Amino acid sequence: MATIGDGFKDIFLAGIGAMAITAEKSKELVDQLISKGELTVDQGKQINTELKHKAEDVAQTVRYDALEARMAAMTPEERAAFAAKAAEFAAKADAKAASAAEVGDASPVEAEPTPAEQPAESEPSAAPQTPGA
Numbered sequence: 001m002a003t004i005g006d007g008f009k010d011i012f013l014a015g016i017g018a019m020a021i022t023a024e025k026s027k028e029l030v031d032q033l034i035s036k037g038e039l040t041v042d043q044g045k046q047i048n049t050e051l052k053h054k055a056e057d058v059a060q061t062v063r064y065d066a067l068e069a070r071m072a073a074m075t076p077e078e079r080a081a082f083a084a085k086a087a088e089f090a091a092k093a094d095a096k097a098a099s100a101a102e103v104g105d106a107s108p109v110e111a112e113p114t115p116a117e118q119p120a121e122s123e124p125s126a127a128p129q130t131p132g133a
Contacts, residue, residue: 071079 071082074082
């Protein structure tokens with residue numbers, strides 16, 4: 001014959017069992033959420049890296065296209081002056097890199113803006129300058 005004490009004992013044990021099952025299921029759910037979150041973070045990092053590379057590629061293509069369009073619109077004299085200025089910039093950059101290497105400076109040399117990135121005011125004049133004219 002079951003007594004009231006046995007009934008309370010059964011109810012108490014059922015409550016303990018319910019808490020144990022709840023804890024197990026909660027742990028499984030938390031583990032699943034963590035793994036999904038890690039997967040999402042990894043995917044986000046990968047997508048971000050891909051977008052960064054694509055943006056860099058597009059920016060470089062736009063710079064080259066803009067430079068090509070500007071050079072196509074120049075006269076042969078303007079192109080020659082432009083090429084001379086670009087060679088001057090390259091020589092300056094080479095000199096800075098050489099002096100930095102001699103000093104042992106590991107910091108990167110900051111690049112001067114390319115001719116396509118310079119403001120319009122710094123463009124070479126349309127006609128070559130002649131002395132006495």
